[in-house]
Amino acid sequence: MSEQxxxxxxxxxxxVVTTDNHTSExxxxxxxxxIIIKSEPQSSKPSSTIFGADxxxxxxxxxxxxxxxxxxxxxxxxxxxxxxxTQLLERDKHLDRVxxxxxxxxxxYGPLNSLLEESRVIYSYFALEEKExxxxxxxxxxxxxxxxxxxxxxxxxxxxxxxxxxxLFKHILIISDKVINLIESxxxxxxxxxxxxxxxxxxxxxxxxxTASEGKLHGQSEDLESIVFPLEINGAxxxxxxxLLRLIKKVDDKPLKVVKNKTxxxxxxxxxxxxxxxxxxxxxxxxxxxxxxxxxxGSVLDAGCGVGRDTQYFIRHGFKVSSFDASARMVExxxxxxxxxxxxxxxxxxxxxPTFDLVWACASLLHLxxxxxxxxxxxxxxxxxxxxxxxxxxxxxxxxxxTAERDFYTYGDDYIHELLATRYKLTEVEIWESGSAxxxxxxxxxxxxxxPKI
Numbered sequence: 001m002s003e004q005x006x007x008x009x010x011x012x013x014x015x016v017v018t019t020d021n022h023t024s025e026x027x028x029x030x031x032x033x034x035i036i037i038k039s040e041p042q043s044s045k046p047s048s049t050i051f052g053a054d055x056x057x058x059x060x061x062x063x064x065x066x067x068x069x070x071x072x073x074x075x076x077x078x079x080x081x082x083x084x085x086t087q088l089l090e091r092d093k094h095l096d097r098v099x100x101x102x103x104x105x106x107x108x109y110g111p112l113n114s115l116l117e118e119s120r121v122i123y124s125y126f127a128l129e130e131k132e133x134x135x136x137x138x139x140x141x142x143x144x145x146x147x148x149x150x151x152x153x154x155x156x157x158x159x160x161x162x163x164x165x166x167x168l169f170k171h172i173l174i175i176s177d178k179v180i181n182l183i184e185s186x187x188x189x190x191x192x193x194x195x196x197x198x199x200x201x202x203x204x205x206x207x208x209x210x211t212a213s214e215g216k217l218h219g220q221s222e223d224l225e226s227i228v229f230p231l232e233i234n235g236a237x238x239x240x241x242x243x244l245l246r247l248i249k250k251v252d253d254k255p256l257k258v259v260k261n262k263t264x265x266x267x268x269x270x271x272x273x274x275x276x277x278x279x280x281x282x283x284x285x286x287x288x289x290x291x292x293x294x295x296x297x298g299s300v301l302d303a304g305c306g307v308g309r310d311t312q313y314f315i316r317h318g319f320k321v322s323s324f325d326a327s328a329r330m331v332e333x334x335x336x337x338x339x340x341x342x343x344x345x346x347x348x349x350x351x352x353x354p355t356f357d358l359v360w361a362c363a364s365l366l367h368l369x370x371x372x373x374x375x376x377x378x379x380x381x382x383x384x385x386x387x388x389x390x391x392x393x394x395x396x397x398x399x400x401x402x403t404a405e406r407d408f409y410t411y412g413d414d415y416i417h418e419l420l421a422t423r424y425k426l427t428e429v430e431i432w433e434s435g436s437a438x439x440x441x442x443x444x445x446x447x448x449x450x451x452p453k454i
Contacts, residue, residue, distance in 0.1 A: 304364020308334030
C-alpha cells in the first residue's frame with residue numbers, strides 16, 4: 001500500500017511517500033520507511049536583482065526621475081519661450097508707437113512748427129516803425145488793434161500800412177491759411193487736450209486778423225482786445241515734438257539713472273512745500289533784465305528747473321523751452337503744466353546741441369562743488385547757440401543753518417570771470433545783486449554772459 005500527501009506551501013511542494021516492504025527474510029515483521037522529498041521554493045515569475053535590489057523597482061524609480069526631468073525641461077523651455085514672446089510683443093508695440101510718433105511729426109507737428117517759425121521771422125520785420133514808436137512810448141504794438149482802431153484818416157485795414165509792410169503781411173496771411181487748414185485736417189494727431197484748445201485760439205486769431213485786414217472790423221478794436229495770438233503755441237508745439245523725439249530715440253537707449261545725494265533727496269521729499277514757497281516769487285525784474293537781450297520767441301534751456309516756475313513763464317511769453325532737474329518729484333511738478341517738456345537729468349548727464357538762445361540756471365548751480373560746477377559750466381556753455389546768453393545765480397553767502405539738509409557752495413567773481421571769460425571766451429554782459437524772497441538775510445549774485453559768434 002502507498003500513500004502520497006501533496007502540500008502546497010506557497011509554490012513549494014512537500015511529497016511524503018510511505019512504503020510497506022515485505023521481504024522473504026523477514027516475514028514476521030514489517031517495517032515502515034518514511035521518505036520525505038522537499039522541493040525548493042519557486043516564484044511564479046522569474047526574478048532578477050542588481051546589487052541586491054529588485055530591477056523592477058529600480059526601473060520604476062528611473063522612469064519617474066526621467067519624467068520629472070522632461071517635465072521641468074518643458075516648463076523651463078515654455079517659460080523662456082513665453083518670456084521671449086512677451087519681449088517681442090512689447091518691442092513690436094514700442095516700434096508701433098515709434099512709427100506713430102514719426103507720423104505725427106511728419107504729418108502735423110513738423111509742418112506746423114515750420115509754418116509758425118516762418119510767420120515769426122516775417123513778423124519780426126513787419127511794421128518796424130510802428131513797433132519802435134510804441135516802444136518809445138512805453139507800450140507795445142498789436143496788429144489787430146492797429147487794423148481795427150478808428151484813426152482820423154480814412155484808410156482801413158491793411159491799407160493803413162505802408163506798401164512794404166502790406167506785402168509782408170500778405171505772406172503772413174497765406175501762412176495763417178495753411179495753419180488753419182493743417183489744424184482742421186490733421187489735428188487728430190494731437191493727444192493733448194490743452195493743446196487742442198490752444199490750436200482753436202490760434203485758428204480764431206488768424207480768422208479775425210484776416211477779416212480785420214480786409215477793413216471789415218473797422219472801429220472795433222476795444223471789442224476785440226481779448227483776441228490775441230496765443231503765445232504759448234510756440235513752446236507747446238516744441239514740447240510735443242521733443243516728447244515724440246525722445247520716444248523715437250529710446251528704441252535702443254537705456255534710461256539715465258540719476259545718482260541721489262542728500263540735496264536731491266531733500267527736494268524729492270519737500271517738493272510740494274517748495275512749490276508752495278517758490279512758485280509765486282516775483283521774478284519780474286530779473287526776467288525783464290534778461291529778456292532785454294534775448295530775442296522774443298527764442299529757445300531756452302531751463303537748467304535745474306525745480307518745480308517749473310520759470311519754464312511756465314518763458315513758454316507763456318512765446319519761448320520754446322527745454323527743462324531738466326535731478327529731482328524726480330520736481331520733474332513731475334514741472335510737467336503738470338501741459339505745455340512743458342521736462343526730463344530727469346543731472347548736470348553731469350546733459351548733452352544738448354548748441355541751439356539755445358538762452359541758458360537759464362536760476363539758483364541751481366549753487367548746489368555743486370567745484371569740480372561739479374566746472375563740469376556743469378562746460379556742458380552748459382556747449383549748448384549755447386551763436387550770440388546765446390548764459391544766465392545763472394549764486395548765493396553771495398551761505399546760510400549754515402541749511403547745510404545739514406542740502407549742499408551749498410559759493411564762488412567769487414574773479415573765479416567766475418576766469419572760468420567763463422578766460423577759459424570759455426564768453427563776454428561778460430552784466431552782474432548784479434538781488435534779494436532773496438525766502439529770507440531777508442540772503443543775497444543772490446546774478447551773472448549774465450554771452451557767447452560771441454564764431
